[in-house]
Amino acid sequence: MTSVHRDVETATPRETAEGETPHPLGELSEQDLRAHTAEVLERARRRSVELTDAVGDDDLVKQHSKLMSPLVWDLAHIGSQEELWLVRDVGGRDPLRPDIDDLYDAFQHPRATRPSLPLLGPSEARSYVAEVRNKAFDVLERTPLRGRDLTRTAFAFGMIAQHEQQHDETMLATHQLRKGDPVLHAPAPPPATARHLPEEIVVPAGPFTMGTSVEPWALDNERPAHEVFVEAFALDTTPVTNARYAEFVDDGGYGDRRWWSEGGWSYRSEYGITAPRFWRREDGRWWRLRFGVYEPVPPDEPVVHVSYHEAEAFAAWAGKRLPTEAEWEKAARYDPATGRSRRYPWGDDDPTPEHANLGQRHLRPAPVGAYPKGVSAVGAHQLVGDVWEWTSSDFTPYPGFVAFPYREYSEVFFGSEYKVLRGGSFGSDPVAVRGTFRNWDYPIRRQIFAGFRCARDLRPGDAGV
Template identity: 55%
Template sequence: MSMRATQQAGTAERAEADWKARAWRELDAARARTRAMLEPVPETELMRQHSPLMSPLVWDVAHMANYEEQWLLRALGAPAITDPAFDAIYDAFRHPRNTRATLPLLEPEAAWAYATRVREAVRAHLEAVPLESADPLLAGGFVYGMVAQHEQQHAETLAATLQLMTEVEYLPVEALRPRPGAVPQHEVFIPGGPVPLGNTDAWAYDNERPRHLVDVAPFLLDAHPVTTGDYLVFVESGGYEDARWWDPKGFEWIQAEGLRHPLFWLPRGQHVWLRRRFGTVEPLPRDEPVQHVSWYEADAYARWAGKRLPTEAEWEKAAQGSDGVERAYPWGNDAPTDAHANLGGSRWGVSPVGSHPLGRSADGVFGLLGDVWEWTSSDFQPYAGFRAFPYREYSEVFFGTASKVLRGGSWASAPVAVRNSFRNWDFPIRRQIFAGFRCARDVR
């Protein structure tokens, strides 16, 4: 073998080792987080349906194991290791969340044992995965990244379920949150021009593809997400009673539901507000990004403030920066750390605005990743040239006008599932998710 061929072979082996090391690091991190989150929960509460919006917690455990078995074993040629009936029980598309408690679910000990068996088989099978393969599932370790991101997305769903849980107090062990001084809100001018939307990274999802250019007109964007204190002014000034600010469907919805403030806020007299955050009732902080607001609520506030929600193209333009440099994250291509953003779930809540100055974008926008998902004005639609991979049910079946796009990730999102191009989506009435927003404005 020539020296050049030897060097090329060595480079290929290192690249292979790199994606395998990354895959195991992310898979193990996701499992450790899931176990740590659920360890304090009594078995009876793991089996209980705490909200019709969410699954029983134990369903998620076995669902994650079944998903891993299907994609990291069977799809790669390894034999099934468990009862094929699990495929139907833990199929998220066959059973709506509000029906899953009626299924013959594995109890907690059996669900964890199933997850362990699958992971051990996956670890053993990885050794047989070829260094080079024509299978697109293995390109850059895509399918391993898909499964790791899937489990971390379910960890965020588990956090939302734990927040909705009222039968027992869930008191998480929290990492300290930074406490910066007061940070004033201001607008940042984002020059117009082309922005490359999407991602070509091996672990990017199908809805992030293909990468393409979109022209964006100049606009102004809030430097920080809208805070609880800002939103409180809207609430106390009668914003929920004034139809002028609301999408007609949204106003009809809040009237029917009797909504007068964000989810988990607790009014306690004139200008006195508390909130429930997991097992704790505490004063409503004024300096944190508002969260647990629906798209309708975000849109109404923006109208009231004389602004609007940004489009997802504008949001990604702000995250990429206007200097033409391609960045995976607003600050560059370095992987997220605690200094850049509030991610990973260890703080169990949002940090005050301005807490992560190293996460500032090239144009001077703060907090684009982490703390709260940010609603955009855009419907969840495919990019031109979209191709479903590896299955339609991840993205394609949700395209349309029923869901709005969210960007940026929340405090409960894992770094592996957060990047400038990542697209989340949900119905405009959803409030249990860790969502907030920032406002935009046309340049006149």
């Protein structure tokens, strides 16, 4: 479990050649970079439209849970952030709606109070985000993609695309909390083709390059690249499945104080939690509610909608622990054959539907073993996509961290209050998921699409000891 951080002076792709693979985005012509950026922005907007057009105006303005904003707030907030950064800052254009800046400032208004604000209605919000997008595309066409840190390699545009996709995943979570008939539909994920996988893989001891200094659209908390030494450890080959988690539940795991931390036990007791969120026991069988569909819990899918506390308790029951963030990233990125850190578990190429379950294509986790082409160099499956994976690490800055482009993206959240999640979920878009991407949330959160896998220290007699 020991990790030692050491700065690597890696400011340019050339300087990081021994630890990281330079990103091909930096090699595109400005014309091709603009086309790529426009496509990424359009993909995000298509998803936003699908999520908001799926329901009527009454559902758009309704708060489906105090944990979430009304869908119409998310939509206008997406437009507001795009206006602030792309239209006003990068483009230097006059404000469209300065009167709504405060309404859509997430730091000024907690989610629980947002329905009481004088928000834009559905029609007005749609018109606003469309007008902002037209101006943002004009800015993209006219702005040199070099010079300023915000414009170099289209960073600000990539940041806004990621922001919109992150809210699209948040809106998807709101749909999961919504009551009523199903309105979202998607095909089933692919079946498992990699069978008889080992329970664990061993990640060898040694240093690796964690974080990035060359990924053009990486956010500030992913930077800079730095060397970390990680002791050898064992890691579950796949995320913990529903069937395995049900064993913990059926064994009385939720009622056994031995497996829970003090904070976890207090949380479990206060809220009377007895199973993953959306699970229900009927006639000796576990069922779940998924986007309005009531169905048996699939045994071979990764468990989802569990908090950090639940994941930690399961790991203790299983005689294991949760991996640290450094352990997770080493298992995902480190290639023993080259000593380099890959962009993704499978290599440096962007994700395809054969690599990982991303992009809200299936609206559920895929069975473990469904993506053999996504396996990491050390043999771990499905580290990207399906479910966010809780780690045991607090959300803290890397050595040499510099806030950019504003403190409120990462810096104000650093500390022991939040736990780090890695890897993305079926609700995440590829633009917002990479081997270095860091998510964080309160350890009590269950509405997010989070699961986990376990790790353990090696024992005498284990391979690699």
